[in-house]
Amino acid sequence: MGILNILVLILAMTFIQGSQSTTLRITNHCRFTIWPAILTGSGPPASSTGFELASQASKYVTARPHWSGRVWARTQCSxxxxxxxxxxxxxGSNQISCNGKGGAPPATLIEYTLAGGGNNDFFDISLVDxxxxxxxxVPSGRGCKSTSCPVDINAACPNQLAIMNGRAKIGCKSACLAFGKPEFCCSGSFANPNVCKPSNYSQxxxxxxxxxxxYAFDDKTSTFTCHNGANYQITFCP
Structure with a gap:
């Protein structure tokens, strides 16, 4: 093996050793069964794409370095x-496993990029849709901050945004999803953080x-980081 190849191998091994696999412990504290789902956007696929989770139960999902994806929960499944x-x-997979398919909005999303810039994990909760x-x-890493959306927004959802099941509100659309207008979606001439501002709906x-x-440009208060190597507790209905 030539000197150049040896150097490349050493650098690759150093890079791999500097990044670690991540465990997502997904827990259901809702009073009802949910069906968590996982979608890989890029990088190596996570260990699961979806499963059933009874009330008060937990399940572990593993994701390797440089995984980028999202986690959400499906409700009222049959x-x-x-x-x-x-x-x-x-x-839309017609199965409990999503098999690479994304979730139909509205759904509360947890978004991840693992071992990104500076070997940091980036994560957020998104209500954009x-x-x-x-x-x-809640990350396990020392000095890492947790993030949450701990309240039931469905109860306060305006009727024009609400997803109904009989008389019960079970989901709340964003204004972008409900109306599709550029000023709500930060698209077209509004695809600029200086132009697209929070709306009464996003508030x-x-x-x-x-x-x-x-909404799309809500970065300053909504993106969180933790050094790669942390594990994450995801709790629905905390």
Whole structure:
């Protein structure tokens, strides 16, 4: 093996050793069963794409360095005629596993990039497309801050944004999802943080969950970091 190849191998081994796999402990503190889902956006796939989780139960999901993806929970799911589907967060796979499919909004999202810039993990809670369940994310890393959306926004959701199941509000759309206008979606001529500002609708989310993304350019108060090597406790209905 040439000297150049040896140097490349040493650098690669150093890089690998500097980054560690991450465990996501997903816990259901809701009074009902949920179906957590995981979507890989880039990097090596996570160890699961979806499963059933009874009330007060927990399950572990492993993600390797440089994984980027999202976690959410599906609610009010059933298997009718051999086809699995959910009232909120459904991924359209017709199975409990999502198998690489994303969730239908509105759904509360936990977004991750592991071992990114500076070998840091980046994570956030996003309500940009809406909300379905409260959630809290607590990293194990020393000095790392947690983030949460601990309240049920559905109860305060305006009727024009609400997803209904009978008389019950089970999801709350964002204004972008509900109306599709550029000023709510920060698209077109509004695709600039100096132009696209919080709306009365996004403030409904932000006032109740100040740590979560309420619209596309809500970065300053909503992105959190932790040095890679931390594990994360994700609790629905904390």
């Amino acid at each position: 298997n009718s005629g051999g086809s699995f589907s959910c009232k909120t967060g459904d991924c 809406g909300f379905n369940l409260p959630v809290k994310v 409904i989310f932000k006032s109740r969950c100040p740590q979560a993304y309420s």
